[in-house]
Amino acid sequence: MSALLDVKREFPILAQSARGKPLVYLDSAATTQKPRAVLEALRRYYEEDNANVHRAVHLLSERATKAYEGAREKVAAFLNAPSIREIVFTRGTTEAINLVAHTFGRTRVGAGDEVLVTHLEHHSNIVPWQMLCQSKGAALKVVPVLDNGELDLAVLDRLLGPKTKLLALGHVSNALGTINPVRDIVAKAKAKGIPVLIDGAQAVPHLKVDVQALGCDFYAFSGHKLYGPTGIGALWAKAEHLDAMPPWQGGGDMIASVRFEETLYNVPPAKFEAGTPDISGAVGLGAAIDWLTALGLDRVEAHEKALLEKGTALLSAVPGLTLVGTARHKAGVLSFTMEGIHPHDIGTVLDRQGIAIRTGHHCAQPLMERFGVAATARASLGVYNTEADLEVLAKGLTKVREMFA
Amino acid sequence: MSSEGELRDLYQELILDHGRRPRNFSPMPDASAKAEGFNPLCGDRVTVFVKTEGERIGAVSFQGSGCAISTASASLMTERLKGMTRTEAQGLLDRFHAMVISEPGKPLPADLGKLEVLGGVREFPMRVKCATLAWHALKSALEQGGGTVSTE
Known part of the structure; x- marks a missing residue:
């Protein structure tokens, strides 16, 4: 065959x-093109279920909430995440990385510390860390790449040091197609107690991803490279990190209660999803995951x-x-x-x-x-x-x- | 027009020739002004050097790496500018810009001479920035005396 x-x-x-x-x-x-199944799911959502989520008691809001949270379950299963509470919807990979840089990064990285990236990275996995390092007086370190487009793993070993507060690397290079041996790399970093973020934008459409098997701390991807709509993506993060991380954007949905004296924040993942989310985008992403999984x-x-x-x-x-x-x-x-x-x-x-x-x-x-x-x-x-x-x-x-x- | 015809219109022999063998393609150590043009969409860079003698442009050269369109445009630009006054150069710049952003099929601005070969770029809106890269740098060199300008 x-x-x-x-x-x-x-x-x-x-x-x-x-x-x-x-x-x-x-x-x-x-960006990938979209199968009819995704286009149909978007149309059906707007024709039959559209309402705001997590708010009203009426039928449509109930359906929209179910569709939105159902998509979260699909993302969790797709990545083999231990819990749906660990899936934060974002605009895409870029926003997911920025979220981590602004929350986890700001609390964990200080003056004299290092953030390690690789020479293969997309700008979206360079610039947020560069901005963080600049504001904190930390240093951005770079794992070199060999002539064939593979990472120089010997140097990576040496660069994972006591000052390294985070390793951020791509699973698959968008420019060259290199599939990095992320499981081995994560193991090396974890052996030294260093958290790892993986930019999975170019990986999830092509290979099976299991965040528990990878052992990383964060995994980010975009829906539109996965046969889903633009404007939606997801961040998977370990619950312990999401609990400890401060909120990023403030607004509706991310709060438990608001008073002028003090606001109490919602629990993850809502804590990181301020404002009305891209509900139809999540529905479309869920449909794309269903379609790709069935294939x-x-x-x-x-x-x-x-x-x-x-x-x-x-x-x-x-x-x-x-x-x-x-x-x-x-x-x-x-x-x-x-x-x-x-x-x-x-x-x-x-x-x-x-x-x-x-x-x-x-x-x-x-x-x-x-x-x-x-x-x-x-x-x-x-x-x-x-x-x-x-x-x-x-x-x-x-x-x-x-x-x- | 067919795709084939538009392609031949864009990549005319004169453009291919200047793209392959750009004229005035060298640094100019005694330039009175130089400016770098940068196209963040493709990473192309071109540096334009201008030597002025009073109001007149004595010499123009350029350096950098770019596609056939941006290299040919820069090369043809340097050939044309030599001996012009600043005012004439500004006028040429305006007419050239008007040409590349005009509707395909509309008559070209007058007095562009050889530069008319770049009119084919009108059928290729994604390539207009390639054609104007060196001209942006020229404008910066003439007006501000240098620096880096971006097409964005």
């Missing part, structure tokens, strides 16, 4: 033409592995093309440069053939600098991609070469 999935037809947006050609979408690391993450992994192998072979055969990021364990990301041709020009020529890829620094400027490039072209895979998509890409790149040779 072929390892490949056949689900493209479940994604209405992919049936269209782009620039007069069949659309070939190879930018799932930026089977092991099958998704096999599908993307087969496509990655095919894509790697096809692209390696394009004269003058260099793959950036050749780690032994990779998710479906093909980052590359072409001799004498700027990624933007590659992107434009491909676009006019109906092929959508990302070109630029992928919000990972330090990583681009490490590899001596201002930008790369990046084709990234999703469940709906096919071998034919990759053949169209390879053909498109031949055209790029013809144009600029």
